[in-house]
Amino acid sequence: MLKAPAFDPELIKSDFPIFNRKVRGNNRLIYLDSAATSQKPKSVIAAEAKFYELMNGAANRGAHLLAEEASLAYEQARERVAKFINAKSQEVIFTKSATESLNGLAYSLGNPDSKIHLNAGDEIVVSEMEHHANLIPWQQLAKRTGAKLRWIEVDKTGELNLDGIDKLINSKTKVVALTHQSNVLGTIPPIEKLNKIAKANGTLFILDACQSAPHFPIDVQKLDVDAIVFSGHKIFGPTGIGVLWAKEELLEKLEPFIFGGSMIDDVSMDKATWAQLPRKFEAGVPNMAQAVGLAAALDYVDQLGMQNIEAHELSLTEQFLSEVSHLNEVSVVGPTEMKSRGSVVSFTISGIHPHDAGQVLDQYGIAVRTGHHCAWPLMRKLNLVGTVRASFAAYNTKQDIDDLIKGIISVQEYFRVG
């Protein structure tokens, strides 16, 4: 059993106002859907409110005090994110979400004016376990450029099947775009190994860190990939803020993907040149309050300690995997061992549609995600209509897991199976 260090999730829960409410009658909220979006601590809500109450002005525009303070707060938020992932601040681009970050990257890589871009005959490699956000932008890039989209298959155990990987990633491969942790299976792919193969072929390696950045330490220097993306709202931060980090030399080679105010160096009626990084990629008035909220969220994570969060979540995962293994007719979809897996667990209950199960669990105040999890190709590969997914965060307790297990038994009783 992995042993979590002294870490009090009950105390952590009390930092999150939402847990004061009752749901579906007088039930306490058992929130097991943090992989979809996490709850927000008071400090994040307060930081966003403080921005609006005291310093709301348009960052990087205007000569007045509020604009100056807003600019400072926004740039401090960028530095905070850079510190969190061990990057240079000019390499951190704020977007509205990870989805926007991935679309932006794919768009820029399809622009023939970018010093690095894809052409017909080039190849892009993804995997069968990608969230649609890390699949469809690459499908579209392939369509626009004539490049070929290829993928690493998933095996029955929910791991990537690396047979023939040296052929799949080859000198034609211009981009490998992979998840750092599956949002459905919890699988953590062997990124280091795959990145080595990509490097040997001069291939860009793009990591979808949506399900990793909130759960274990991310150091872009150690990872040595070319770009990572994640969303603020999954890491205790606000919605409407995402991160695109890429190596400076890559960002310098890429054309911007949105155009407008604040991202220019010079503009005449028929042409424009771009500002220095990071502003080149941030057209328009940015999501300032949300960036400030994200910075507060990262402070909160550091206060708890990312390693503590990781150990705690893994111990809850291990508890759930162990307890669920004793239930009849319940099957975990994805790795059942703790090796290379994170704190997202999908399961099916024989004879019960995931939505039905989710609805019954909801009656007990248990919030889980049900359905295809924006991963249709994976569902088809595994021959599933969907799964029930429980995902664990710092504020979840052993009691939450026990209640989920009791909830699953009640679902089976309700539908008279199991």
Ligand SMILES: Cc1ncc(COP(=O)(O)O)c(C=O)c1O
């Ligand atoms: C692995 C993964 N990638 C990308 C996304 C997209 O994130 P967002 O909807 O915040 O842009 C998600 C969201 O669930 C995800 O889990």
